[in-house]
Amino acid sequence: MNIGLFDDSGWQRLLPLTWLRSACELRCGCDRLVDKVRTHVGRNLAALWTRPELAHLAAARIGLESPDPVADWCAVNARVLVTADVRPPPPGVAWRTPEALLAVGVRAADRERLDAALFLDDARLEDWLRGYRTELPPRGVHLINHPWDLIHANAxxxxxxxxxxxxxxxxxxxxxxxxxxxxxxxxxxxxxxxxxxxxxxxxxxxxxxxxxxxxxxxxxxxxxxxxxxxxxxxxxxxxxxxxxxxxxxxxxxxxxxxxxxxxxxxxxxxxxxxxxxxxxxxxxxxxxxxxxxxxxxxxxxxxxxxxxxxxxxxxxxxxxxxxxxxxxxxxxxxxxxxxxxxxxxxxxxxxxxxxxxxxxxxxxxxxxxxxxxxxxxxxxxxxxxxxxxxxxxxxxxxxxxxxxxxxxx
Structure with a gap:
């Protein structure tokens, strides 16, 4: 499965730390949030959907793999702290909490519908997710809402x-x-x-x-x-x-x-x-x-x-x-x-x-x-x-x- 990371509108709650980086580049423990996604969700990280002024810089820093053109996709919120091995949601399933979308499985044929503007627009994202079955995220998948969440998770x-x-x-x-x-x-x-x-x-x-x-x-x-x-x-x-x-x-x-x-x-x-x-x-x-x-x-x-x-x-x-x-x-x-x-x-x-x-x-x-x-x-x-x-x-x-x-x- 191809893995992609997306910044949603919650990036503004992590300012000033996210002015110059995607939320997935923030640190907790020994490494960055993106490194934990690679370790626990999947190593074929093939896309980053973020603000246009940041996209090329952030993609170069985290490094992206070539996508498998026939494989399905899992889009993961860049604010997610993953602390255990998890199986990505299958196509048609969205992991959600009342605060945000944490991850969603997307069929390969629907890949072209995924873009940064979709994930950054709350209303458009909510409308798109009506076609997906909602599940709570599994244990080990946590949403970072503010910088102090990282501070208090660090130890x-x-x-x-x-x-x-x-x-x-x-x-x-x-x-x-x-x-x-x-x-x-x-x-x-x-x-x-x-x-x-x-x-x-x-x-x-x-x-x-x-x-x-x-x-x-x-x-x-x-x-x-x-x-x-x-x-x-x-x-x-x-x-x-x-x-x-x-x-x-x-x-x-x-x-x-x-x-x-x-x-x-x-x-x-x-x-x-x-x-x-x-x-x-x-x-x-x-x-x-x-x-x-x-x-x-x-x-x-x-x-x-x-x-x-x-x-x-x-x-x-x-x-x-x-x-x-x-x-x-x-x-x-x-x-x-x-x-x-x-x-x-x-x-x-x-x-x-x-x-x-x-x-x-x-x-x-x-x-x-x-x-x-x-x-x-x-x-x-x-x-x-x-x-x-x-x-x-x-x-x-x-x-x-x-x-x-x-x-x-």
Whole structure:
């Protein structure tokens, strides 16, 4: 069976994380949602239906196979977190919840009816699904509605995925301390230096290829350190933390997901947060992830308050954003794409994309300047700001002024 992934209208509830990527590229546990679909639903991923400005970039990043022209199709929602092997729905069957379509089986002859516009249009999709039998999704298929769903699923997903403990192909220096070594995986090329403590008593730890754990760092499982990432001396990574590739992390981090290519090199607490790519958190940037009242947290999605029902949410920060030294982020803070927060005062709960926040207030950030800095930052990690990605950022700068308009009021 051919597998296709689709972004539906729910992508906007995952902003700012989905401005530059499909929902299926978001991380949870050791990998991305798309990787879990390949592992548990089917490996012949042959289509991605998403917004036109994103389609070619996202398809290139996830990689697509050639479709089998005579095989049936299963279209899977890009927001689905799959945690167990499942048989795709057969043609004519749709897995649905009251919130959304999770997957649908489609006959090969009807493939041409599938397109991005269908899945992004709620009314059109509802009309099309009238011809399909509805079933509830099986166990192991979960819908991600907001970024904090990924944050709170991360520890459990790490415990489920990190099953390669006891394999230590990397270099572990004398003086490093491994507690419950049977639950610790140190991959080829990875380095664990003297004084580092890897404590897997409460969950597994996976240190991926060419990652470096520097002296006196402490990792508490479940925890994942991605390829070529660097954990600074004295850092503390608490349970439920995932670092994507090529991150540099210091200070104290708890129950947080780094998408990849992000920096938090200095002291400061970061908890129950999701950090997108190319983010830089200045020294002593601190998040609050628990209200003084111990109540549930209201998060401003696109500038509009949403009751999360959660007691622990830190910050959700979009790609290419930065904070200055000593920035204090409130509980449930959201910072958009390519924004800069350099204020000694109170940071609002929502900072829109392409914004410049200083002690003088909030102003729009010049797009050309943002692109210049993005090129410089990416080159430092041997990456290039391609022309398609630059055009996507320009598109986001315009689209965000509408979708995030409440954040500018």
């Amino acid at each position: 459990h997903e790490l415990a489920r995925q990190c099953r390669e403990g006891g394999v230590r192909d990397g270099r572990i220096f004398t003086g490093a301390h491994l507690l419950h070594p049977g639950e610790i995986h140190v991959a080829t090329g990875a380095v664990v230096k003297p004084g580092a403590v890897l404590d897997a008593e409460l969950g597994p730890i996976h240190v991926a290829e060419d990652a470096v754990i520097q002296p006196n760092a402490v990792l508490e499982g479940p925890c994942y350190v991605g390829p070529r990432s660097l954990v600074r001396p004295g850092a503390v990574l608490r349970a439920g933390t995932s670092l994507g590739p090529v991150c540099r992390v210091g200070g104290e981090v708890a129950a947080t997901i780094f998408q990849g290519y992000a920096n938090k090199q200095h002291e400061g607490y970061l908890g129950h947060s999701y950090i997108a790519e190319w983010v830089n958190l200045g020294a002593a940037t601190v998040t609050s992830d628990l209200k003084n009242t111990y109540g549930t947290i209201r998060v401003y999605v696109n500038g509009v308050g949403v009751e999360s029902g959660r007691h622990f949410i830190g910050a959700i920060i979009g790609d290419h954003s930065k904070t200055g030294i000593g920035t204090l982020l409130p509980t449930g803070a959201v910072i958009g794409v390519a924004s800069n927060v350099f204020t000694r005062g109170a940071v609002p709960k929502f900072v829109p994309s392409f914004a410049w926040l200083t002690d003088d207030g909030l102003t729009a950030y010049r797009v050309d300047k943002a692109l210049d800095i993005a090129r410089t930052v990416m080159a430092r990690r041997e990456q290039e700001l391609s022309e398609p990605l630059a055009r996507l950022l320009e598109h986001v700068a315009q689209a965000a002024r509408t979708i995030e308009s409440a954040g500018w009021l």
